[in-house]
Amino acid sequence: MALTVAHDRLARRTKLLYGIGDAGFSLTSTLLAVYYLLFLTDVVGLRPDLAGLAIGIARQWDWVNDPLIGHISDRTRSRWGRRRPFLLFGFVPFAIVFALMWWRPPIQGQGWLAAYYAAMYILYDTVATFVYMPYFALTPELTPDYDERTALTTYRMAFSILGSLVAFTVPWMIIGTFRPENAARIWLNGVIFAVLSALPLFLTFLGTREDPQLVMEAQPSLVESLKAAVKNRPFVFSAGIFLLTWLAVDVIQAILLYFIKYWLYLEEQSDTIFAVIFVTALIALPLWEWASRHTNKRLAYIWGIAFWAAVQIVLVLVKPGTPLTVIFGLGAFAGVGVAAAHVLPWSIIPDSVEWDELRTGQRHEGMFYSLVMLLQKIAAGLALPLIGVSLQWAGYAPNVAEQQPGALTAIRAMTGPVPALLLCGGIAFAAFYPLGRQGHRQLREELSRRRAAARAQEGGRS
Numbered sequence: 001m002a003l004t005v006a007h008d009r010l011a012r013r014t015k016l017l018y019g020i021g022d023a024g025f026s027l028t029s030t031l032l033a034v035y036y037l038l039f040l041t042d043v044v045g046l047r048p049d050l051a052g053l054a055i056g057i058a059r060q061w062d063w064v065n066d067p068l069i070g071h072i073s074d075r076t077r078s079r080w081g082r083r084r085p086f087l088l089f090g091f092v093p094f095a096i097v098f099a100l101m102w103w104r105p106p107i108q109g110q111g112w113l114a115a116y117y118a119a120m121y122i123l124y125d126t127v128a129t130f131v132y133m134p135y136f137a138l139t140p141e142l143t144p145d146y147d148e149r150t151a152l153t154t155y156r157m158a159f160s161i162l163g164s165l166v167a168f169t170v171p172w173m174i175i176g177t178f179r180p181e182n183a184a185r186i187w188l189n190g191v192i193f194a195v196l197s198a199l200p201l202f203l204t205f206l207g208t209r210e211d212p213q214l215v216m217e218a219q220p221s222l223v224e225s226l227k228a229a230v231k232n233r234p235f236v237f238s239a240g241i242f243l244l245t246w247l248a249v250d251v252i253q254a255i256l257l258y259f260i261k262y263w264l265y266l267e268e269q270s271d272t273i274f275a276v277i278f279v280t281a282l283i284a285l286p287l288w289e290w291a292s293r294h295t296n297k298r299l300a301y302i303w304g305i306a307f308w309a310a311v312q313i314v315l316v317l318v319k320p321g322t323p324l325t326v327i328f329g330l331g332a333f334a335g336v337g338v339a340a341a342h343v344l345p346w347s348i349i350p351d352s353v354e355w356d357e358l359r360t361g362q363r364h365e366g367m368f369y370s371l372v373m374l375l376q377k378i379a380a381g382l383a384l385p386l387i388g389v390s391l392q393w394a395g396y397a398p399n400v401a402e403q404q405p406g407a408l409t410a411i412r413a414m415t416g417p418v419p420a421l422l423l424c425g426g427i428a429f430a431a432f433y434p435l436g437r438q439g440h441r442q443l444r445e446e447l448s449r450r451r452a453a454a455r456a457q458e459g460g461r462s
Contacts, residue, residue, distance in 0.1 A: 017207025052388020070370020308337020
């Protein structure tokens with residue numbers, strides 16, 4: 001299964017074996033984003049504010065964890081490269097810790113329960129960063145081509161959306177409903193998904209190879225890498241795009257089940273609604289790759305995210321009793337925007353690596369992607385506590401037939417206006433993003449000249 005990466009154009013097999021790795025991360029992150037807050041409030045019995053705060057406090061570890069592992073990855077040297085060893089040695093601990101997150105310990109005190117799940121979340125964040133930060137950092141190393149990176153990201157996001165589709169729909173078949181009496185089924189579901197999420201990482205380890213020249217390059221210090229990220233203008237703008245887009249994604253993922261269950265009264269159809277969204281997103285992925293190739297990544301992002309923001313505003317106007325065909329139609333439209341959110345922010349980020357190399361003479365993929373992972377976790381770490389505290393403040397009560405009007409208003413606001421505003425913020429960053437197709441081509445040409453000159457100079461010395 002070993003493959004070599006030496007040319008700009010990648011073999012389809014390479015794209016598939018790299019892309020499948022994201023299925024594992026998508027399985028776990030989607031389960032956590034969609035079901036974990038509901039699991040803690042409606043099954044474990046934690047108060048919504050304590051559940052949200054337990055997750056939010058645990059995510060503070062990311063401020064240390066992510067940059068540290070990114071820096072270690074940049075400086076790692078082994079016979080497997082500098083990224084792939086993390087996949088080999090991390091996929092088993094990743095599965096074990098994720099399974100433990102869904103166990104309901106025999107503890108009754110609210111404080112002790114919150115402490116247990118906060119500790120499990122810290123462990124999960126550690127092992128998830130250990131495997132997925134190096135995985136993400138492989139993207140700019142597999143190909144330097146502007147459009148080929150979008151194609152590679154499209155393959156990755158196809159598996160990501162497939163993973164999300166499975167994570168949205170299959171748990172309902174195993175669990176039924178999220179109630180205390182189904183705690184054993186939820187634990188079984190956690191174990192099954194832990195195994196399913198670990199195997200793709202091992203396949204990616206077997207199916208990719210790193211560029212030996214990049215592996216042997218001298219690497220900067222941790223402080224130098226952090227400074228390079230802050231001074232990298234394309235990276236700063238792409239980070240803003242990424243943060244606001246994924247904050248909107250996390251808010252929608254966390255609140256949508258509440259919206260379906262308590263506003264639309266369609267909990268039994270929730271798996272079908274999620275399936276419509278993600279099947280449409282999967283189908284729409286090539287649309288955004290095509291739009292990026294025929295315009296540029298910035299414009300394609302603006303079109304896709306503006307469309308999605310409009311759909312979220314329309315969705316909040318839907319009333320209970322609306323025909324399912326209308327709900328499914330809106331879900332399909334949302335799926336088109338979801339596809340844009342998955343492909344384009346991730347495909348923009350790798351181009352900033354060359355901008356940094358041209359300016360500093362060094363590459364900082366590990367640090368850049370660790371900061372991107374940190375931003376993604378900040379998004380989730382902000383979304384879940386804010387939703388939990390907002391629901392508690394609005395008078396939310398779990399597993400009741402009718403929620404109070406204030407709770408319903410909060411649920412609807414977090415389904416429509418809040419994510420729409422966040423998406424508009426991402427559009428604002430994209431409007432001023434400074435690196436387009438032509439600029440990236442010029443960067444690569446200049447870097448090629450510098451590398452050729454450096455090789456000629458080394459040859460002359462020898």
